[in-house]
Amino acid sequence: MIDRASLHRNGYALLRGAIPAEWLDDLRDAFDAGVTPSDQWAVPRGADWRHSLLDLDPKVQAVCRLPHLLAVVGELIGARFFLAQVEGREPLAGGGHQGLHRDLSAQRPGDTVNALAFFDNFGPENGATRIVPCSHRPAPDAPPLDLNDEARCVQLSGAAGDILVFDADLLHAGSLNPTGMRRRAILIGYFAEPCYATHLRTVTLRNIRMDTSERFDP
DSSP states (O other): OOOHHHHHHHSEEEETTOSOGGGHHHHHHHHHHHBOOGGGSSSOOOTTEEEEOOTTOHHHHHHHTOHHHHHHHHHHHOSOEEEEEEEEEEEOTTOOOOOOBOOOOSSSTTSEEEEEEESSOBSGGGTOOEEOTTOSSOOTTSOOOOTTOOTTOEEOOBOTTOEEEEETTSOEEOOOOSSOOOOOEEEEEEEEGGGHHHHHTTTTTTTOOSOOOOOBOO
């Protein structure tokens, strides 16, 4: 059951054990098979990350459609939506650090939701994601947030099979992977239906090969 009040207040949910454990080996294999060098993407990717092109893999597509995941996404978007993108990302040893940022909603607050589905255990030792709870809807009279001030940051920890779902306006960032321990994950993007025309104009730039015509109701 979704705690709607907590979800909208915090701007995220961490779904523990959302991916069936028996899927994980196949998902890791799909990630590793899809690893593609930075210069082979339409837009070159960061050199301190491993990037995987895997959006046509059936098991990856099944993760993107897990009922509980779709229920949380639908609650955040609050309107009919579609699966726009999925790609693999993994911080390399000594890499992965990002400054706090928002991915930004496209046309209205809440129309864009991201999910990170983890294929390996994650925590501070391998570059787990940092988030600032409740930062997605600042009050109109609130002072601007200092993106260098991480006092309110929470660095997540969890197990392979967990999925982080968050509003694209939530402040978040990847973290330094100090040990080089593997931290394979897929980044999934969902958009409200009115964003579809804009989405289609950039699919080539984002290396999207999958069919994005399916629609989901909240």
